[in-house]
Amino acid sequence: xxxxxxxxxxxxxxxxxxxxxxxxxxxxxxxxxxxxxxxxxxxxxxxxxxxxxxxxxxxxxxxxxxxxxxxxxxxx
Numbered sequence: 001x002x003x004x005x006x007x008x009x010x011x012x013x014x015x016x017x018x019x020x021x022x023x024x025x026x027x028x029x030x031x032x033x034x035x036x037x038x039x040x041x042x043x044x045x046x047x048x049x050x051x052x053x054x055x056x057x058x059x060x061x062x063x064x065x066x067x068x069x070x071x072x073x074x075x076x
Contacts, residue, residue, distance in 0.1 A: 006031060008039050
């Protein structure tokens with residue numbers, strides 16, 4: 001089971017946005033309504049934490065050019 005972050009969808013401008021962590025299977029579709037309150041919600045895409053290693057267990061080599069993502073954006 002994974003934990004996903006959801007937030008309410010405000011019905012009016014200025015309404016507060018509330019965040020929830022909801023545990024569900026990775027196979028389940030994203031929820032459209034909060035399971036207890038029925039409020040409209042949306043899943044928030046967040047960054048994951050990952051560590052890349054070489055096959056020898058050490059750090060993965062850096063790309064020859066550009067940033068870590070390989071796009072050349074200079075993000076790292």
